[in-house]
Amino acid sequence: MSLLNEYIQKEQQLKQLQEDLQRLEGDQRLKSELEFKAKLEALMNEFGKRPSDVIALLDPTSDQRSSKAPAASTRRKRRLKIYKNPHTGDVIETRGGNHKGLRSWKDEHGDEAVESWLVRMED
Numbered sequence: 001m002s003l004l005n006e007y008i009q010k011e012q013q014l015k016q017l018q019e020d021l022q023r024l025e026g027d028q029r030l031k032s033e034l035e036f037k038a039k040l041e042a043l044m045n046e047f048g049k050r051p052s053d054v055i056a057l058l059d060p061t062s063d064q065r066s067s068k069a070p071a072a073s074t075r076r077k078r079r080l081k082i083y084k085n086p087h088t089g090d091v092i093e094t095r096g097g098n099h100k101g102l103r104s105w106k107d108e109h110g111d112e113a114v115e116s117w118l119v120r121m122e123d
Contacts, residue, residue, distance in 0.1 A: 040054075077095070077123075078095040078096060079095070079121045079122065079123055080093055080094070080095055080121065080122040080123070081093070081094055081095070081118060081121050082118070082119045082120050082121070082122070083102060083105070083114065083117045083118055083119065084117055084119045085105060085117060086117060091119075092105075102114065105117075
């Protein structure tokens with residue numbers, strides 16, 4: 001893209017953003033929210049409070065939520081599956097289907113056969 005084309009594109013984007021901004025400035029809901037924010041900040045300054053103090057006052061459980069581990073680590077642990085090969089007597093314990101030995105058994109004997117070798121499942 002040439003520099004001139006990029007300039008024209010940016011100019012159009014700027015024009016669109018200015019129109020959006022003007023439309024928002026005329027919105028009564030925005031005016032109301034800005035007024036609330038200004039009054040809240042003035043009140044916080046008057047009493048020497050920070051936003052975190054106000055949050056702790058209004059929602060005491062917010063500290064507990066923010067200190068928890070990320071949602072990804074709260075995922076339930078997979079069940080332990082224990083397979084025993086009737087041909088060799090080998091035992092494989094796995095929580096997933098990508099176990100190297102289990103995969104080789106399935107390639108050699110088939111998925112259904114290997115799944116029939118499931119001895120037990122544990123939590």
